[in-house]
Amino acid sequence: MRFSSQREAILSYIRGVQSHPTAQDIHESVKKIFPSLSLGTVYRNLNQLLEHQLITAIKQDEIVHYDGNISDHQHFRCKNCDSIIDLEFPVKDIILEHVPRFGHEIQAYELYMTGICKNCKNETK
Amino acid sequence: MRFSSQREAILSYIRGVQSHPTAQDIHESVKKIFPSLSLGTVYRNLNQLLEHQLITAIKQDEIVHYDGNISDHQHFRCKNCDSIIDLEFPVKDIILEHVPRFGHEIQAYELYMTGICKNCKNETK
């Protein structure tokens, strides 16, 4: 994979936010630096970065969200405010403990939760 | 929600298979009984059945898969043969144990795993 300023800008944008942006979000933001940036370029780069495991994708919603934090963590989406929040969970432990007996080789896993976030719960009170 | 023979046929098809079919799969199969069944009707019914929690959806792949088994269980997809396999995991336990400290209200969760299934692993040997 070779360097391009667009790719660099896309990656550093994703790494710099906590918000798990969509391709559209990324396009709109990086366009401020590269006004000619096309959405196709955003998608192509996102797929490249995924292949090289520099980012991850969250595919549970209609639209894919991207994540520059590749450490092992889980996600929670609030049905009220639609924000995706990082959670650290000992999922790996129970997978390593329970999976061997099924006989499948687990290469990746994702725990995704939905509900009402702390903030929204307090606001409605 | 009111009775219709199409809806009944769609639901009983989903309940009768282990394969986690897509809307296309369901359409093709139920069309054998209702040759005039339209894909739009399949989607409309799937959404109705989801709302009434008579089925669940698996949204991690590009295409949504549907599941007539609404008991608490997890899914594993084989990257080789693409089959989706049911796994029973004590996910609920660790969620109930660890989530309260984050302060969010979890209403649903999904653990999705990918890798190579038992069968495919043995075949390549």
Added chain:
DNA sequence: TGATAAGTAGGAATAATTACTGTTTATGAG
């Protein structure tokens, strides 16, 4: 310093899902 393979912009194509329209049908009040 080129040759060239990889990357880009911009627009067209794809494909899953939803929306729309006119017709049919399940349902329950009378």
Added chain:
DNA sequence: CTCATAAACAGTAATTATTCCTACTTATCA
């Protein structure tokens, strides 16, 4: 049972996230 009506249906058009295509540009390295 009958019939008004809201829900469901078939068929088709629209939507939309994502991928593909083409001609042009650029990073890389021999």
